[in-house]
Amino acid sequence: MADTSSRAGSPATPDTDLIVIGGGPSGCSAARMAASVGMRSVLIEPESLCRNLYRIPALNNVLGGYTSGPELADSIATELKNTELCRLELGRRATELRADDDHTTVTLETGARLTAPYAIVATGVGPLQPRDTPWITAPFDLPLPPLWQADAYDAEGRTLLVLGGDRTIGTFLRAHPTTPTRLVVVYPESDDYKIEEIRDDPRVTLRPVEHVTLHLSEDAATADIVDRSGKRLTVTADAVYLSIGNAPTAPSGDIVRDTAGYCLPSAQHPRVIVAGDLRSARFQRIMTALGSGSEAALHAYYAARELLNGDAN
Known part of the structure; x- marks a missing residue:
């Protein structure tokens, strides 16, 4: 007390x-x-x-x-x-x-x-920002926008890398039900209970991870992923957004x-x-x-x- x-x-x-x-x-x-x-x-x-x-x-x-x-x-x-x-x-x-x-x-x-x-x-x-989470490695002073700030123009015909499985993803998808986009969602175990509402959306690819290392250039985003089995893979996207809570x-x-x-x-x-x-x-x-x-x-x-x-x- x-x-x-x-x-x-x-x-x-x-x-x-x-x-x-x-x-x-x-x-x-x-x-x-x-x-x-x-x-x-x-x-x-x-x-x-x-x-x-x-x-x-x-x-x-x-x-x-x-x-x-x-x-x-x-x-x-x-x-x-x-x-x-x-x-x-x-x-x-x-x-x-x-x-x-x-x-x-x-x-x-x-x-x-x-x-x-x-x-x-x-x-x-x-x-939160990437620097606030232990499962993401990114430039310390890198400010990334949350997904709820994206609109249809940002998403149409593009692949968006979404860091975290917080519920703003479901809000975004409901707001843009016909927008042709692909969301690659990488999320830690602590977000497992949050992603049920987006699991069946065909625009979403779910990637449960242990760790993500993020690299950004002027026209693309790349993430080196370690999944929960220890396997390493690389994901590329047109832009990256946050949904880490x-x-x-x-x-x-x-x-x-x-x-x-x-x-x-x-x-x-x-x-x-x-x-x-x-x-x-x-x-x-x-x-x-x-x-x-x-x-x-x-x-x-x-x-x-x-x-x-x-x-x-």
Whole structure:
């Protein structure tokens, strides 16, 4: 558990009932749920609300009839901006979260501080690069684009080498169902459970690997592969994209992380509630993020009324 010792006295008047860090689906649903039970909140987001949803051209796993990320994002953003009990702090980044016996304090990059009895951390994850994974050898300063940034023009009639088997591949294929392309997906054992949804797509060639060494030229990509039987082979492609997953992006301070950087809800200070993709790599879905954010707000609501014996987790 995080250190629960008090660093300072309780603020005379907290700025709000609840601070929400992160403006993705989880953070937005937390603020909306909080408002529905009469709690004031301040939502802190360094960019725009649900910004990553605008990069998902096709959806098939959310309620409400939404078929694209931008459509869902516009709906969420419009609703939240019309939520009277939620104050939006857009263009602001939370740099530190501190938890004391009776309140939390969030410091912004401007140096300003906000206080509330509870804070929800829903900052989600950011894309990994080859240097972050032990199974890929590539130039250290090589920045590669994630697959979700590719469009039909990038893929049509071309062979794309995809590093990793993360679920963005399925999203890409659904978004471009008729685009003639070939994806050569090389992935480690840890991604085995992720590739079932793309296994039967005729445009995909799956290559389970132990290690990949990447070489790039101006007009081609080459990968020297060691497969799981120890066999060596070389794959060439027109371009290379990433689908190796993400890393948690929680602010510094009183947040407990596991060895991979994820923040298990049960390990946190009682006044810090973790929601959304930040909890685990296994539950990174829009629907689970929405539900997690709503549940986090209700935890704060009940804990504030001592209906959870003071434990918000």
